[in-house]
Amino acid sequence: MKKIFYYVLTLLLTLGIVGCSAQPESNNPNILSEVNVNQVQADPFFKDHDGTFILRDLKTEETYIYNEQRANEKLTPQSTFKVPNALIGLQLGVVRDEYDIKKWDGTEHEIISWNHDYTLGSGMRDSVVWYYQAMARDIGEQGMKEWLHKLSYGNENISGGIDQFWLQSSLKISPLEEVDFMEKLYKEDLPFDKSVMKTVKRMMIQEEGDHYILYGKTGTRITDMGLGWFVGFIVVENHPYVFVTNLDDSGTVAKNITLEMLKQYNLITE
Template sequence: MISSFVFMLLVGAVGFTFQAYAQESGKETASKEKLNIKKLNVNEFFQDHEGAFILRDVKNRTTFVYNQERANERVTPESTFKIPNALIGLQVKAVRDEYDVKRWDGIKRQFDTWNHDHTLGSAMRDSAIWYYQDMARDIGEQPMKQWIQKISYGNQDISGGIDQFWLNSSLKISPLEEVDFMESLYKEELPFDKSVMKTVKRMMIQEEGDDYTLYGKTGTRLSDLGLGWFVGFIKVGEHPYVFVTNINGSGTEAKNITLNILKKYHILSKN
């Protein structure tokens, strides 16, 4: 379990002045609670990629931000949208559960891991876009639009087509909005059934250690590998943190940057 001493090391290592912060994105946010915000000393991890990183200490209600200007910029969510897509699909019963199988149509796609039958869970882990596109069509445009509005997801614009709108298209969300969404999912405060949120969180597990569980999802703009995300949360003992990384690069690179930052601040073991 992470101790208050380790947390103070984290705060001390950052070494910048606090300032009051409340996110505004068109509409007032659901919570008007003031959050503390700090700049993170993580420049070393962004030498090769322009990007933003946000770490929210959920327990201590503190948000650390690297590159606040970019953290407020809305861009397409790419495959990180599999998280709300799965939540909506389960809620409206477009799929039964995480084991619901969709048969591969035989079309060879970009990655070999996509070219076989998938379940909701395996398609999350392998980021098989075709499964989630098929599920989005099953959800339907009107229910999808209603749920995107209900959870206030980014600019809520799905005009780019029911199976394309999150892929370098009309739907856009900022890293700070992603942090709010991830925190609400972690706390299971989104307007979905508890069982639905628990299922999606379970599908997001990336790594488990003796005293921590890491949950996350990558996203990459596949047309040029010029936009990458890694979003999620980590629970260390009883101490949860939400994180979002957004870079000019791939989702895999965003994930590696995230893990290295978490290791630097002793939130994730270096072993």
């Protein structure tokens, strides 16, 4: 009787009518999974820094916040302001597209790589301050005030000078406000033309994997490297998450910590 049973079982397995048990896919570190943001733990990543990390699942609208006090503190946006700056410049026609060139005026910059011509897109990727300062001057105070008010962007204060107000100056925005702004940009729910928002999102792409696309922008207080940002969103198998990291170090450190966490929670895989 046992021989007949094993014979029948073997036959069924061979024909694929029944299957054997297997390990669930979630045990495979290379399989992407959705993240329960309420179970995220950022504490281990901030042992050496005072900072905040926010992750919002745009499908469930649940938000994880590490260090809520800092998440509500208004701070200068630094080069993360290149994102709204580019949106405004494109909307007003100050620049035509991401390939619009500004000529280097010959001024020697501390960051040597900035000493040549740039486009809007390459200026975003290399975080070239002089390009976006020139564009802000072209936008002008009135245009900038009007658009920051339309966006409800931070405290909307540009009193620090048309080409300086976002750099350790008068404009301030909280990490939670940055999350809301990035969510609206991802959803293309800002008061700009769709084509403008799509262009800026395209310029923000940091890396693409088989199952994800990472969009982001760093920001650093260059005078002392004492304030850093990395803001953006990641889309994993059509599942979007918005993130903001802010800490007392450079934007590069903020980005590296963010990438470590996204890898830890399988949103980025090798």
